Amino acid sequence: MNTSGPCFLLTDFGDRDAYVGVMKAVMLKHAPSLQIVDLCHAIEPQNIVSASYVLWSVAAHLPEGSFVVAVVDPGVGTKRRIVALEFAQWTLLAPDNGIASLVLDHMQCQRSWEIRWEEICPQPPSATFHGRDIFAPAAALLASKQRTLEQIGRPIDPASLVRIDLAPVETASGIVARILHVDRFGNLVTNVEAARWNIPGSQHWICCVGDEQLPLVRTYADRAPGEPLAYIGSSGFVEIAVCNGSAAKRYGNAPSVMLQTTKPTTA
Amino acid sequence: MNTSGPCFLLTDFGDRDAYVGVMKAVMLKHAPSLQIVDLCHAIEPQNIVSASYVLWSVAAHLPEGSFVVAVVDPGVGTKRRIVALEFAQWTLLAPDNGIASLVLDHMQCQRSWEIRWEEICPQPPSATFHGRDIFAPAAALLASKQRTLEQIGRPIDPASLVRIDLAPVETASGIVARILHVDRFGNLVTNVEAARWNIPGSQHWICCVGDEQLPLVRTYADRAPGEPLAYIGSSGFVEIAVCNGSAAKRYGNAPSVMLQTTKPTTA
């Protein structure tokens, strides 16, 4: 039935309106049997860093042949490019604004394209809703194999794609982290990727959040209710949580965070 | 596979409960291969005006043969009618409470029906959840072509349908607008339809919100971050926004709004 894979949607369109619904209507108009799956629509408006993390959290788990449309697009109506990125297992359609940064840090982009939307839109798109007028028809036509990227795209150099540097900073005192994303439970996802920094490795790591020192443990239940903890989250980044509580409530959404190895305290 | 088109859902049921989920369960019980698509479930409880706008924002983009179920229904359990409206490309099932007003302002209703729910419900429906007990089975049976409106409906005169007058008021000083809908980004959608009022046309329009005068521009990026703007939104109505911000936060959800053409100020 589906000769093509599913088409996943990631946006900051929220749920108050039919913005996502109308995108789906347009997609089904162009490809009636397309399998459309929601990834997330509650990205904080225009928060490309958070979207970049959420996109990465899914990327390794996509079925082969998946198509992902990511529309977090503060530049709608300007001349920013709309691009398609081909990875080994899946294809991404998104504005060229850095939303693919974390994915590009981890996965090889095989080919990249600028979408020539004139090939898709019978009439000029609206100035404020390219999700409906460009992304939806382009995604439907591509995901259902009615069009190829050769037909509606122009090859571009992957090195020309907009990238955001999300790496933490190593200092003499430790790894200075930033928060990429605050999740539904109030867990704070840092930009410290455990595997890249050999965490836990053979060393004893702690996570300093403001003035507090948190142990690096395996899961929530390794701490008593109400106690904070650091752990390696399900996407491989160090996260900060409070057992049965909310780290975002305890520390705010953007506390000062540093990862350190413990040293013997000197007298 | 789908001989019929997709079935879209629009409700004020929100996401805290399984109200939408149980509707889908009932629909799939009656029509296992029905393609069900969410339009929006976050309509403010019982806000028929907002629902009317959201429904209109989707109507022109529906695939041919679509079926739409709209349940924003403060009159559940009373004698208000449940009606089906046939348009050229799609069919609407809804309570007869004005939710179709904006659609009816723009699209020709070819035939309309009152649903005889006794034909569908094996036992009396609950007094509080007709979405589950009447709308879901009726929609599933109709959208999957197991029943026709001739079988479960009674023809009614489209002129008898409840309508809400949502048109703006023209005065000597300008067009007095009201807010139909506040979107996820805090944009305020007015009831001033650009095409009907020849906006922009050859005149220079401004939008007065309270004491402020906003220019009518093409898109968000035509203003600096933090600056307010008026523009023609993606559904053809004049909208009010703040570039990279929220008009709802700046002006509240229901400010005084007037559209005016600029005149030379007299000394």
Added chain:
Amino acid sequence: MNTSGPCFLLTDFGDRDAYVGVMKAVMLKHAPSLQIVDLCHAIEPQNIVSASYVLWSVAAHLPEGSFVVAVVDPGVGTKRRIVALEFAQWTLLAPDNGIASLVLDHMQCQRSWEIRWEEICPQPPSATFHGRDIFAPAAALLASKQRTLEQIGRPIDPASLVRIDLAPVETASGIVARILHVDRFGNLVTNVEAARWNIPGSQHWICCVGDEQLPLVRTYADRAPGEPLAYIGSSGFVEIAVCNGSAAKRYGNAPSVMLQTTKPTTA
């Protein structure tokens, strides 16, 4: 096409992240044509009582052959069991933490199993996201009939399942109720099941909320706007509402509630 029934999802994962989206990606990777349907993802984090009610509100309406995955799982990463419960019409996959309590009060569990996740996971699951690493592949393989419970489960005694006692307490003054769930409209769902307590029966019941006495009526419209009411909700439990308003705003989420039959007041 679907030899199996639909697979329904119920979680407390919310919508801020792609936790549900990545579960769906994993499910479709294992079973590309699986029909996945959202029941609810906005269960208050770790609120097993509310989840138990929401699950029950759907159970009687599921299509035959349905598969339900319910992940509200404060014990993730601990040794709590993951169990599958077979009912006459449907199968439930959930942590063994009481989430099935209300269903088990009403429906006969025919067979129950502990899932041997080692049979499904090629590598050890993460410590914090069993929804993605165990529930999603197990559900996809079972719902699509690629695996049977005999193959990946170990039979257990239904009597060994964790149960939460949610029954109200009968006292000399009346039935002391508790609130199971607060819905999107601010309606308060009590644990008093009308049929079990013969409500309304031939007696005249009132519902005491704090100091107020509410009449037991049929539907919202039986009271004037702003007036509180008690009624038998669509799942068969007594609920408390305010006509065109919110009982949760008026009374809070957990008021003192008692069901009483009226007696002649003595002088």
